[in-house]
Amino acid sequence: MPSIKHFIILTLLSLLTACVVPSDENQPVAGSGLQRLPTDAEVEQYNASVDPDDRIVCHREIPVGSNIPKRVCRLVKDVQETSEFHREQLRRALN
């Protein structure tokens, strides 16, 4: 009986520690030359000086296959192009 208890506690502990694994937000972004993702204030400062299309948006996303939210930053025009691409794909699939 105690072994089952220990097993449950160990399982719960491993789940809990999985949730507190530091996210890779502050790790270098491969290929981008950036040392880390910009902070919210840095993004806002950058956005204030560029054209609307060149602005960056950052938010938390839960990637497929994981329950741990990850902060991602994208250019507004990339978001727009991706949305347009998906809309086009959907249009084609429906026709």
Place this chain on the structure above:
Amino acid sequence: MSRSFSAMAALISLVALVTSAHGQEAVISQQAWLNNYQRFYAEQLVEQGILAMQQGEFQSAEQDFSKAIQVVKVNNGLHSALQGPALSHLIESLLAQGRWEAADQQLAYFEWLNKRSYSQNIFDYLEGSRELSRLYLQASAYYTNPRSARYLISAKNLNWRAVSSIEATLGTDHPLLTPWLYDIVLIHFYQASLEKRKGMTSYEFKSDDGEIVAGWALGKNESIQLSYSIGNELLLRICSLYTGRENASAVTDALMQVYLGDWELLFDNTRIAMSHYRNAYAALDRSGVVKSEINLFFSQSIVLPAGELAIDWQPEKEQALDTTVRFIAWSTNYPDAAIPVFHNPPSGSLAPEFKVLANFSLLAVNSTGATAKISDAYFSPQQLLIQQAIPDSEFVRELAHNAIGQLILRPHLDSGALDTHDNIELEYFFTPEEHAMIIGNN
């Protein structure tokens, strides 16, 4: 021959006469034209316009300010920065008339003019930006202005550009940065206040002409959380700017902890706020400040957020403990915010003559006498009583009761622990929109 000669001479003299008459007319008209555009007229016209504004004659004021701008352009050139003061007043007169489109054009012109000064003199640029930011905030405060949220974002973006320009020219740790950063913190408080009330999604990613750029908008909670996070980040940056200075002191550091606590409190993080306040208390104690002075500091009633950063320990200022707290409400758009410190009262509109005198407590124990537990009772007015109202009516008292009840105050601490403070007196001045409502109701 002689006849033809005399005829020719007569013709020449006639032509000369006509030409000279024309010449005289031209000189006279040029003088008259110049008289209308004498340099000093600009100042006279601006003064005349200000008087007209004070009397509520906005259209006449608008004409005076427009003429003043023309005079400056004639004398100093089309792009002269000297048209700035007249242009500011012109925008105020247009806003007071509710002529949003015309005001928008003039704001865009001001922004264009200000951008030109950046390459010439950074300090002129910063001065222009300060004034423009004030005008954007003023435009955003008009409840009926359909672009109020956009102007708030414009003010914030302008402040960010000022920060970038200081960083680029004077350095990333220049002391000039702090007021600009703190103003951005305040704008985030206004933004969160607007979002909470209107359930507005973020305007961040809208283009400057009001179109949605990518159909991208943050949810209400996400947007409020972002404002909190940026505000916190900027306050920490201000802390590090002060810490990095040669004359950095433990007292300044402790006072910054108080501002961090205020920010947490405004976003309902009461436990973190209390921890900042206690840390500040302990740090002041450690740095050798007399306990009675620290207690005096934490006995002040301050409506949050504080309008400006005060990071010098000035005990003589804190002596005004029993004086009445004055709160000039800014706008119905931002119901829990006081009028920004660098703002004039809304130009030409109703002066803040309608007010109430209220009395309330900040409690360390709840009404049942139970042991102190961190709750709203410490931070928002309890047992609120309206003592006096101008004009006195049930409607005015109820309006004031609701407005004052929403305010958040810095908690009182005694020896680092939460303290009860009874009988806090507050003079509340209504917003221009509330003035109009009161007049309409009477």
